[in-house]
Amino acid sequence: MTSEAFRILRAAGRAPAPWKNGGGVTREIAASPGPAGDGFDWRVSLADVTQDGPFSAFPGVDRVLTVVEGAGMDLMVDGEHHIVDEPYWPHDFPGDVETGGRLLAGPVVNLNVMHRRDRVRAEVAVVRGTLRPAAPEGGAVLVVALEDGAVIDGTDTGLGRYDAVSLHGRASCVLRTYGYAALITLSGHGHGHGARTAGEVT
Numbered sequence: 783m784t785s786e787a788f789r790i791l792r793a794a795g796r797a798p799a800p801w802k803n804g805g806g807v808t809r810e811i812a813a814s815p816g817p818a819g820d821g822f823d824w825r826v827s828l829a830d831v832t833q834d835g836p837f838s839a840f841p842g843v844d845r846v847l848t849v850v851e852g853a854g855m856d857l858m859v860d861g862e863h864h865i866v867d868e869p870y871w872p873h874d875f876p877g878d879v880e881t882g883g884r885l886l887a888g889p890v891v892n893l894n895v896m897h898r899r900d901r902v903r904a905e906v907a908v909v910r911g912t913l914r915p916a917a918p919e920g921g922a923v924l925v926v927a928l929e930d931g932a933v934i935d936g937t938d939t940g941l942g943r944y945d946a947v948s949l950h951g952r953a954s955c956v957l958r959t960y961g962y963a964a965l966i967t968l969s970g971h972g973h974g975h976g977a978r979t980a981g982e983v984t
Contacts, residue, residue: 787952788947811924812948823901824896824904825895826926827893827896829894830889831885835882840896846906848895851891857881858881858882859880860880877896893906906964908963913958913963920970923948926963927963928962930942932958933958934956934957936956
């Protein structure tokens with residue numbers, strides 16, 4: 783494991799914040815750059831959805847939604863139905879068109895990746911096994927444990943559910959997962975060492 787720009791982001795350190803439109807709460811895992819608000823280049827968070835309703839609009843932003851708890855949602859995106867009922871299956875859609883969600887069978891928790899489409903490209907994969915995440919040049923990688931049972935190779939550091947590892951620059955590690963994890967690769971410009979994170983452990 784290399785230590786340059788390597789961070790462990792604990793789920794226990796994340797405070798819930800209201801959605802932009804007030805319809806739910808979100809717990810931010812990491813974002814870039816600097817101050818909180820809508821000025822991000824990219825943002826990764828977990829959202830608790832307990833009722834049907836509209837999604838917040840984010841001009842110029844694309845989104846990737848992955849249901850990580852619950853039965854799923856029927857998303858109405860710009861007038862089209864998108865049934866998102868398979869857990870751990872990333873679903874992408876534009877964040878600046880009218881979007882609403884209807885719960886299929888009770889509350890859900892969604893992993894949300896948002897990225898400004900003219901600055902950053904985001905790729906989301908849900909995987910398990912031995913991972914060797916490394917950030918692309920000028921980019922970042924986040925690994926979010928979706929289940930308990932992950933350990934950083936060569937250390938006694940374990941990850942619980944929704945703990946994450948953030949890698950920038952030349953940082954790298956080997957992560958062994960015994961459950962599923964989300965591997966989020968962010969490439970482009972404007973998201974280097976200025977990332978802000980919640981629940982950070984150095």
